[in-house]
Amino acid sequence: MISTGSVVDYAEKVRQLVKPERYEHILRVAELAAQIATANGLDQEKAYLAAILHDAARDLSAERLQQLAPPENDIERQNPLALHGRAGRRLAQEWGIEDEEVLEAIEGHVYGVGPEHKIGMALYIADVSEPGREVNHEIREMALAGQLEEAYQKAVICKVRYLQKKGIEPHPRTWAAYQALRPKTDEP
Numbered sequence: 001m002i003s004t005g006s007v008v009d010y011a012e013k014v015r016q017l018v019k020p021e022r023y024e025h026i027l028r029v030a031e032l033a034a035q036i037a038t039a040n041g042l043d044q045e046k047a048y049l050a051a052i053l054h055d056a057a058r059d060l061s062a063e064r065l066q067q068l069a070p071p072e073n074d075i076e077r078q079n080p081l082a083l084h085g086r087a088g089r090r091l092a093q094e095w096g097i098e099d100e101e102v103l104e105a106i107e108g109h110v111y112g113v114g115p116e117h118k119i120g121m122a123l124y125i126a127d128v129s130e131p132g133r134e135v136n137h138e139i140r141e142m143a144l145a146g147q148l149e150e151a152y153q154k155a156v157i158c159k160v161r162y163l164q165k166k167g168i169e170p171h172p173r174t175w176a177a178y179q180a181l182r183p184k185t186d187e188p
């Protein structure tokens, strides 16, 4: 059980690290992630907390990002922003978060998560479809209608196609998340 007091404290820590417009995004993602969790029978407090923390490292300097999350491949070396999920996980750990579902969701909001990480899926969907982004309404509605996995699959496919269209090589873990998607045709 995550106490309300601690969520407020974490939110304040995050607010001090990010730009005001980022903080507004974070609050919208948190509201939506909690709604998606409820609609899919997941722990809404965990989803809310993961969302509050997900972009904690997003506005840090490249140096600080690299310090918190040393790059592991060329994509990360060339684009320090790709590190902000893993760096956010480190910050959350430093602040005392131990819940693996929450930590995995924070890290995975950038690359995607494995099929067993439902809180991570709720956060991933909320991040790409929160109302302020003005895109992916369909994905949001699917998730709010209880179709978490379908909505997540759609979100990952959209991301990979978007990157491919722009000629950007997806991060190996984005590829892994994409390839881990169960093809719809395999469903009974």
Ligand SMILES: [Fe+2]
Pocket (backbone or CB within 6 Å): 054, 055, 058, 084, 109, 110
């Ligand atoms: Fe992010």
